[in-house]
Amino acid sequence: MFEDLEKVKEKCLACKKCALSQSRTNVVFSGGIKNSKLMLIGEAPGFWEDQKAEPFVGRAGQLLDKIFASVGLSRQKDVYICNTIKCRPPENRNPLPEEKLACKEYLDEQIRILKPRIIMVCGNIALNSMLPSERGISRARGKWFDGPYGSKMMPIFHPSYLLRNDSREKGSPKWLMWQDIQEIKREYDKL
Numbered sequence: 001m002f003e004d005l006e007k008v009k010e011k012c013l014a015c016k017k018c019a020l021s022q023s024r025t026n027v028v029f030s031g032g033i034k035n036s037k038l039m040l041i042g043e044a045p046g047f048w049e050d051q052k053a054e055p056f057v058g059r060a061g062q063l064l065d066k067i068f069a070s071v072g073l074s075r076q077k078d079v080y081i082c083n084t085i086k087c088r089p090p091e092n093r094n095p096l097p098e099e100k101l102a103c104k105e106y107l108d109e110q111i112r113i114l115k116p117r118i119i120m121v122c123g124n125i126a127l128n129s130m131l132p133s134e135r136g137i138s139r140a141r142g143k144w145f146d147g148p149y150g151s152k153m154m155p156i157f158h159p160s161y162l163l164r165n166d167s168r169e170k171g172s173p174k175w176l177m178w179q180d181i182q183e184i185k186r187e188y189d190k191l
């Protein structure tokens with residue numbers, strides 16, 4: 001199974017299906033571990049991810065690591081991390097519909113091959129790709145949805161959003177993320 005994933009990765013690294021292939025430094029295919037029951041799907045690489053060919057290594061990634069650590073999880077031993085879009089959009093703008101369409105096959109293949117049991121759908125771009133009928137992350141977060149191949153999906157806030165909202169008071173985005181990650185960990189512990 002991991003050989004198949006390597007083939008998908010090779011194809012993705014050579015991809016020229018959309019204009020982002022012209023401006024990228026690196027394709028960012030995935031991070032974390034492959035034999036994981038837990039997958040996180042983010043948005044798209046930013047500056048540092050594009051430089052290092054690794055997802056979530058900038059400020060948002062550092063916060064994500066802290067969120068995982070708060071419930072005893074880590075990308076080194078528990079989580080497979082990937083993005084909706086594998087190449088950085090210039091100036092970190094939102095991906096265009098044609099870029100999302102071009103990249104969808106890679107994400108679909110990652111899910112088909114790895115068959116995670118729990119998928120964390122991180123932020124609005126990933127929500128739109130995985131649950132297109134949902135009306136925004138603020139409404140959808142914290143709820144379980146049926147995912148592909150019998151998985152369970154939970155939309156969660158994107159860590160970049162938390163970086164812009166510092167409050168930890170009850171009901172704040174950070175507080176809600178804390179509820180969500182604890183719920184995800186409870187489900188993970190049952191597997």
Ligand code: URA
Binds near residue numbers: 058
């Ligand atoms: N934000 C994302 O959604 N993905 C990354 O890899 C980095 C920042």
